[in-house]
Amino acid sequence: MILLTKRVEFCAAHRYVNPRWTAEENQRVFGKCGNEHGHNYLLEVTVQGEPSPDTGMVMDLKALKDLIAEAVVDRFDHKHLNRDVPYFKEKVPTPENLAVVIWELLEPRLEHCRLHRVRLYEDGSFFVDYYGQRASQD
């Protein structure tokens, strides 16, 4: 089993707001993250598989790059996540939720290998990892 990682960047604006809360509650919980701001996100997509006996590749890196561009980067790059991405009308555009939606966008599009991990850096000192795991809510 080999893990293969492709790294890409995108830049986007956002603000943290829960539309079900009052302005005061949002301010208390999110503070200055409730103001409009932006990040240079660094995304690492890791897939797992066996190298093909014919090509020696788990997945063609160019194909993975194109897939990430079409499914993720074109949607988010130089966008306002709250305004331009329907998913974030209801959900707060945190790195956690962004990693989950990136997983949901990529996972069904992969054909010959499995998505292993989505790692998203908001900056050099803060990142999240999502492995597609869910827990029951109770």
Add this chain to the structure above:
Amino acid sequence: MASAPPRTRELEGDGRGSGVPVVEVTRTYQFSAAHRLHNPRFSPDENARLYGRCNNPSGHGHTYRLEVTIRGPVSPDTGRVEDAQHLDVLVHDRIVTRFDRASLDDLIAPTDGPTSTTEVVAGLVWRLLDGAMPAGRLHRLRLEETPNNFFELERDSVGR
């Protein structure tokens, strides 16, 4: 319900399965500290042979870089595993304020290990943070002594 998919499939499925996503969140800190590798149970010659330059009687120091990873469900209200500021305050209180501009040799207890190797210091950091968090929340630590030398502890893989 005989046709219900097995639970593992549900958990690993297409990401839209039931339940809330479980995400790992990593934040990075640093502290500058002095230390000297020296085990008093060994002779001076043995210490010099074992630890080499790190046994310099005057000591030396590093700018340590610490990655703290917590793991948990994403809150549907906040979109976060935990308030980042809360984690920062905890790590600053428990680790950075104690370890920064300090001598690590003064901080380790005999039960932590024989001397202030970064393995031993990482174990101490784990003990201090794990005891201050909800059970199972702390998932991984990475302590970089220099960008070329680093040490990682992960829950389960180290029997913690």
